[in-house]
Amino acid sequence: MGHSTPEWVFIGAVTAILIWVGAESWNVEHSLEYAPPNSETVRVVGQQWFWSFQHADGTQEINELHIKEGIPYRFEIVSNDVVHSFSIPDFAILMDAVPGRVNTVWNVFDEQGEYLIQCREYCGMLHQDMRARLFVEPNTDNATAVSSESEPTISQGSGTAIIIAPGGGEVGSTGSGTMRVVEPRNLTQAPANDSTAATNATDGNTTSSGNASSTASASGPTLSIPAGAATPGNPAYAPDTLTVTKGDVITVTNDDTAPHTVTNGATPGDADAGQLFDTSIMMPAATAQIDTATVEAGDHPFHCTVHPFMTGTLTVQ
Amino acid sequence: MVLELKKPRPIWEIIFSTHHTDIGLLYIIASMVALFAGGGLAMAIRAELFLPGLQVFSGQADFSRFFTVHGTTLLFLWLLPFASGVGNYLIPIMVRYKDMAWPKLNAVAFWIIPPCMFLVWGGFSDTTWNAYPPYSILKAPGPAADMWIVGLKLLGISSVLGAINFVVTILKMKHPDLPLMKMSLFSWAVLATSLMIIVAIPTFAASLIMLYTDRLGVTGFFNPEMGGDPIAYQHLFWFTFHPEVYIFVLPAIGMMYEIIPTFSRKPLFSYYSGVVALIVISIIGFGSWAHHMFAVGMSFTEKTVFMVGTLAAVPSSAMHVFNFLATMWGGRIKFAAPMLFSVGAILLFFSAGAGGVVNTAMPLDFLTHDSYWVVGHFHLFVMGTISLAFTGFIYYLFPLITGRMYDTRLAKVHFVLTFVGIAVIFGVQHILGLYGLPRRVVDYLPIPELIIMNQIASFGGWAIGASYAIFLYNMIKSAMFGKPANPKDPFELGTGVEYYYDYARRDPHH
Numbered sequence: 001m002g003h004s005t006p007e008w009v010f011i012g013a014v015t016a017i018l019i020w021v022g023a024e025s026w027n028v029e030h031s032l033e034y035a036p037p038n039s040e041t042v043r044v045v046g047q048q049w050f051w052s053f054q055h056a057d058g059t060q061e062i063n064e065l066h067i068k069e070g071i072p073y074r075f076e077i078v079s080n081d082v083v084h085s086f087s088i089p090d091f092a093i094l095m096d097a098v099p100g101r102v103n104t105v106w107n108v109f110d111e112q113g114e115y116l117i118q119c120r121e122y123c124g125m126l127h128q129d130m131r132a133r134l135f136v137e138p139n140t141d142n143a144t145a146v147s148s149e150s151e152p153t154i155s156q157g158s159g160t161a162i163i164i165a166p167g168g169g170e171v172g173s174t175g176s177g178t179m180r181v182v183e184p185r186n187l188t189q190a191p192a193n194d195s196t197a198a199t200n201a202t203d204g205n206t207t208s209s210g211n212a213s214s215t216a217s218a219s220g221p222t223l224s225i226p227a228g229a230a231t232p233g234n235p236a237y238a239p240d241t242l243t244v245t246k247g248d249v250i251t252v253t254n255d256d257t258a259p260h261t262v263t264n265g266a267t268p269g270d271a272d273a274g275q276l277f278d279t280s281i282m283m284p285a286a287t288a289q290i291d292t293a294t295v296e297a298g299d300h301p302f303h304c305t306v307h308p309f310m311t312g313t314l315t316v317q
Numbered sequence: 318m319v320l321e322l323k324k325p326r327p328i329w330e331i332i333f334s335t336h337h338t339d340i341g342l343l344y345i346i347a348s349m350v351a352l353f354a355g356g357g358l359a360m361a362i363r364a365e366l367f368l369p370g371l372q373v374f375s376g377q378a379d380f381s382r383f384f385t386v387h388g389t390t391l392l393f394l395w396l397l398p399f400a401s402g403v404g405n406y407l408i409p410i411m412v413r414y415k416d417m418a419w420p421k422l423n424a425v426a427f428w429i430i431p432p433c434m435f436l437v438w439g440g441f442s443d444t445t446w447n448a449y450p451p452y453s454i455l456k457a458p459g460p461a462a463d464m465w466i467v468g469l470k471l472l473g474i475s476s477v478l479g480a481i482n483f484v485v486t487i488l489k490m491k492h493p494d495l496p497l498m499k500m501s502l503f504s505w506a507v508l509a510t511s512l513m514i515i516v517a518i519p520t521f522a523a524s525l526i527m528l529y530t531d532r533l534g535v536t537g538f539f540n541p542e543m544g545g546d547p548i549a550y551q552h553l554f555w556f557t558f559h560p561e562v563y564i565f566v567l568p569a570i571g572m573m574y575e576i577i578p579t580f581s582r583k584p585l586f587s588y589y590s591g592v593v594a595l596i597v598i599s600i601i602g603f604g605s606w607a608h609h610m611f612a613v614g615m616s617f618t619e620k621t622v623f624m625v626g627t628l629a630a631v632p633s634s635a636m637h638v639f640n641f642l643a644t645m646w647g648g649r650i651k652f653a654a655p656m657l658f659s660v661g662a663i664l665l666f667f668s669a670g671a672g673g674v675v676n677t678a679m680p681l682d683f684l685t686h687d688s689y690w691v692v693g694h695f696h697l698f699v700m701g702t703i704s705l706a707f708t709g710f711i712y713y714l715f716p717l718i719t720g721r722m723y724d725t726r727l728a729k730v731h732f733v734l735t736f737v738g739i740a741v742i743f744g745v746q747h748i749l750g751l752y753g754l755p756r757r758v759v760d761y762l763p764i765p766e767l768i769i770m771n772q773i774a775s776f777g778g779w780a781i782g783a784s785y786a787i788f789l790y791n792m793i794k795s796a797m798f799g800k801p802a803n804p805k806d807p808f809e810l811g812t813g814v815e816y817y818y819d820y821a822r823r824d825p826h827h
Contacts, residue, residue, distance in 0.1 A: 007590055007639055014635040018628045021678050026621060029679040033617045048456075082452040083547060085612060085687055089753025094683040096613045098548060099451060100541035103614035116762070120687035120755045122445050124456055125378050128758035232378075309376075 035106035039074035042067070046077070046084030046097035048230075048258065049126040049306060050281065051117060062281050063132040065117065067109060068139040074106040085121035088134055096121055109136040125232070126307070220249045223262065223290075225282075229310055230258035236310035237262070237302075243315040246297055250290040250314075254282040259306055262290065266301040268308050276300060277314075292316050335420035337409045340427050342718060344402025345711070347430055348395050349792075352704075354438070355390035356785055358383050363742075363778035366771045369763040380759035381443035382461070388446035389437050389465065392565070393472050396699065398430055399707050400568035401479045404507045406714065408483060410818055411504045413492035418485040422478055429475035433468040440464030445757060447554055450539035450547045454531040466529050473522040480511035480518075487511075502591045506571025509599040513564050516603070521557035524550055551610050559606035563598055563630075565699065566666075569706035570595075570637050573659045576713055577641050580656035581648030582810060586640050594636040601630045611682045620679050627677040634670055638663060653808050654728035658709025661736045665701030669694060672747065687757075690750025693743040700781075701739045708735070708788070715792070716807035717818050721799030727791040734784030742777030745770050 042065070043054040053061045067073055077086050079097035086105075087094045095105040119130035221244045228234040244250060252262050259281050265273030276295050279288035297316045304310040331339045362383055365373040374380045405423065409416055417423045442465035444453040453462055487508045491500070528550065530536040537543025539550040578585045585591065604626035611620050641663050650656065672694045675681050685691055708731075715723050749770050754761055761767050803809070805817060 004587065004590070006643070007587060007636070010639045011632055011636060014632050018631055018674065021674055022624060022628050025624060025678040025680060029617065029620065032680065082456060083449055087687075087753075087755070089684075089688070092680075092684045094612050094686055098613060100546065101548070101614055116753065118753070118755055121449070122381065122452070122757045124452060125376065125381075127381075128377050128755075128760045 035074040035104065036072045039072040039106055040067075041074050041076060044075050044077045044086050044097065045080060046086060046119065046123075046130075047080040048082065048124055049119070049130040050259070051086070051119075051130070051132040053132075064135065065132060066135045066137060069109055069112050069136050070139050072106055072108045074104055077103045077105065082123050083121050084119045084123050084130065087118050087120040088115055089118070090115045094120060109134075112136050112138060220244075220251060222251045222253065223312075224253045225256050225260050225262075225304075225310075227256050229256045229260065229304075230307055232307075232309045236304070236307075237312035240312040241315065242312065243317065244292055246295070246316050247293050250292065252279055252282065252288045252290060254284055254286050257284050259283050260304045260310065261306060262288070262302050262312075263305050264300050264302050264314070266311065267303060268305050273303075274305070277302070281306065335416075335424045337405045337417045337420065337423065340417075340420075340423050341402045341405030341407075343427055344398045344405060344430075345714075345718075347427075347434070348397075348399035348402060349711075351390050351394035351398070351434065353785065353789060355387050355395060356782060358387040358390070359778060360782045362387065363775040365759060366761070367775045368772075369761050369768060371760060374759055377759045378443060381445065381757065382441045384757060385442050385445050385465075386437060389442075389469070390434075391699065392446065392561075393469065394430065394434055394437070396565045396703055396707070397472070397476060398427075400507075400510065400565070401426070401476075403568065403572065403707075403710060403714065404479075404483055406717075407818065408486055408504060408507055409490075411501045412487055412490060413495060414486060414490040417482050418490050419482055423482055426475045426478040426482065429471050429478075433472045433475070436464045436468030436471070440468070447551075447558075448528065449554075450528065450531065450545075450550050451541060454528060454540055455542075459532070463529065463532065466525050466532070470522060470525045470529075473518045473525070476514050477518050477522075480514035483507050483511040484515070498588075498592070502574035502585070502588065502595070503568075503571035505592055505595050506567045506574070509595045510564050510567045513560050513567075513599050513602065517557045517560040517564065520553050524553035524557075527553075548610070548613050551613060552607065555606035555609045556603075559609065560602045562698065563602040565703050567595060567598070569662065569703040572706050572710040572713075573637075573641060573662060576655045576659045576709060577644050579810065580651050580653060580659075580808070581645045582651070583644060583648035586643035586646075590636050591640055594633040594640075598630060598633040601626070601633065605630055605677075608677050608682070611679060612686050624677050624679055628674070631670065631674060634666070638667055638670075651808065651810060653712075654723070654725065654732060655709040655713035655808075657729065657732045658705050658712065661732065661739075662702050662705040662709070665697050665705065665739065669697035669702055672697065685750055687755060688750035689746045689754045689756055692756045693746030693750060696743045696746070697739070701743060705735070705739070711792075715795070716802035716804070719796045719799065720801060720804070721795055722802040722807060723795040723799060724791050727787055731784045731788045731791065734780050734787070738777045738780030738784060740777075742774045742781065745774045745777065749774070 041056050045052045045054070050063050051065075052063075053065045055061075075086065075093075075095070077095050077097045078101070079099045081099060083099070084097040085094060086097055088107075091107055091109065093105055093107055095103045097103065113136055115134040115136065117132040117134050119127060123130065221242060223242055224238045226235050226238050229236050242250070254260050261279050261281055263274045263278040264276040267273070277290045277292075277300075279290065282288050292314075295314075295316050300314045300316065302312050302314055331342065334340070361373055362380070365371075365380060374383070405417065440461035440463070442448075442457065442461040444457045444462050444465060448457075448462070448465070487500075487504055491497075527536065527538040531539050531545070537545040539545045539547050541547060574585065574591060605623055607615065607619065607623040608627045611623075615623075641659075645660075652660075672690075676685055676691070676694060685694075712723060712728055715721070749767065750756075752764075752766060752770070754767060761771070807817060
């Protein structure tokens with residue numbers, strides 16, 4: 001080993017760089033490890049294939065998260081089925097959602113705006129569409145901000161925060177894509193065991209089913225989502241072609257163990273998808289109603305935004 | 318038979334032979350079949366990602382099947398068998414024994430591989446190559462996932478049998494006049510690799526059985542609904558597959574140790590440092606597996622331990638790079654194809670290693686994890702370093718295997734196209750990762766930056782594909798019609814230098 005001096009110098013230099021990298025990482029990571037005690041807690045639930053968020057005050061949001069600027073937030077991340085990963089790339093936030101575990105990550109969002117939330121761990125058929133939106137809002141105690149955002153919205157996105165709800169994603173004609181949000185819209189949601197006393201949507205923005213009564217739902221046509229519908233190839237809707245008379249109120253029941261929707265349009269990418277009728281996300285055993293009074297006569301294909309392979313047709317006479 | 322210039326034998330004599338060069342040849346041919354099949358899938362993947370939305374595939378499900386089989390094929394059916402093939406070809410020559418220690422076991426180890434290929438390709442599973450539960454046990458469609466599990470299980474058996482054979486051949490059948498410390502560095506690399514295989518693979522073999530019984534519903538090791546822990550699988554998986562990274566790369570480094578001094582026409586800078594680095598990495602390589610799992614919710618202590626373990630593995634890789642460069646320094650270098658590929662591999666090995674240091678720095682890992690940065694990073698390793706060195710070694714062995722010379726002009730075109738393609742596609746993928754593009758997605762947001770960078774990456778990928786089509790043409794044409802090579806000095810490196818392997822060793826003795 002006569003010529004070892006240059007090699008030792010080289011190895012020494014490499015080791016010095018590595019020690020520096022390790023020490024800096026330790027410092028930074030150590031300062032990020034523990035959330036400040038005054039953090040607001042948000043529970044993040046990952047599920048095939050959407051995110052739901054539960055705030056400390058009980059508010060629940062699906063695929064949208066509204067938070068205030070400048071406040072430390074602590075996210076408790078859980079999963080209902082397989083491993084997901086909760087990621088907000090603009091803030092370098094990443095934490096896996098592992099079933100059976102509660103992982104936490106915290107951050108102070110210091111810039112207002114609209115950001116992308118995505119799933120970073122492969123989770124199955126619609127992994128690429130498991131996206132949500134983060135709204136960082138000014139820290140004024142504005143309670144109406146949340147409810148005004150939950151109106152049925154079709155808005156143009158631009159810049160780096162375009163989000164397309166499940167199934168979207170073609171290059172839009174405008175070049176920036178159309179943003180559609182899965183949000184409670186013109187329908188009610190109520191637990192199945194309480195269907196006779198179904199109350200209308202709480203956010204008061206229902207456009208068509210505001211007058212749906214329990215008698216209407218009991219006598220009108222029904223559409224059910226059978227168990228196993230979330231698996232491609234199984235029957236998606238029963239019946240998959242439903243014929244109703246204009247004005248009927250359809251009662252939709254989710255008998256499956258996965259969340260579903262009944263949303264007009266053959267695919268989530270259709271231009272008018274979700275504009276004629278949309279149950280929004282129905283959790284297992286939930287029911288919803290579709291009022292056909294505002295739906296014009298004709299054939300209307302519908303699908304499930306969570307599982308776009310689930311399709312059916314509604315014929316209004 | 319095209320592959321034999323002198324005294325051609327009928328093809329079945331090669332297929333049913335137990336001679337080490339014949340088995341080695343079968344390994345090399347099988348692995349090259351896998352290389353082209355798996356690479357073909359990558360071309361389709363790049364076509365899909367050329368634009369956002371759906372082009373080639375009907376949805377994420379088909380896309381997942383493609384990238385799963387792409388990864389499985391290239392890691393387990395290209396890299397591992399190719400290293401075994403070259404080991405079979407050269408180890409008995411290098412340790413001066415007539416054959417491998419157990420020729421029939423050697424043939425068994427090879428013939429396990431074609432059924433595995435059939436299982437992996439016949440099933441076309443969509444679990445991703447890491448098959449994380451609970452997805453792989455609860456949701457992944459069968460029988461594809463089951464076929465994948467059985468296929469990998471068999472491959473593990475094949476690897477372990479091959480590794481045992483190498484260890485025994487090197488340690489027990491070595492010629493008594495050849496001390497361990499005079500053995501070639503390629504033999505050292507194969508020895509280190511084989512020992513790592515014997516330690517690492519059984520863990521994954523066990524977890525595959527647990528995964529399979531979980532899929533059957535008999536057990537719940539990784540099923541949270543039955544009280545299992547999905548993270549346990551990830552630990553078992555990475556305990557095998559982080560060392561596996563070194564199992565892939567050490568044979569490539571051994572091959573570069575063969576090529577670089579030869580074409581620099583200069584002795585190796587430091588034999589001892591090469592041996593020490595190989596031994597050190599094969600031990601330290603076992604202390605860093607959980608750096609793949611920083612984001613599963615690890616404690617600060619765990620993260621620190623595995624960051625230190627990962628950083629500790631870097632200096633020995635740096636020692637190899639230094640050794641290569643110091644060997645080339647002042648040499649009369651002849652840039653024939655094997656040397657070009659080796660030099661390209663050194664450059665990309667260095668870049669990939671630098672990216673790896675970024676990944677293991679704890680706060681930065683949360684930026685890069687499961688993004689396209691990671692895709693670019695490990696492709697720089699498996700394609701940019703390992704496959705480049707392997708491809709260079711195919712050119713290097715070509716005169717020994719066929720007795721003919723390849724088309725040197727086409728080989729240089731191949732190198733330039735491949736190197737540029739690799740630098741473009743995987744460099745751009747690092748940047749895509751920093752833009753937040755998650756890996757394993759069939760579709761991405763139609764943001765102009767993402768579209769443009771994906772298109773650049775696709776062109777890079779297709780350049781690699783085109784260059785390997787040239788390579789295939791060159792191999793087939795030269796094997797049939799190439800001009801006969803000088804068996805003593807096929808690369809015309811100098812008069813009187815008898816550095817090349819003994820051509821007569823190819824004649825079977827039984």
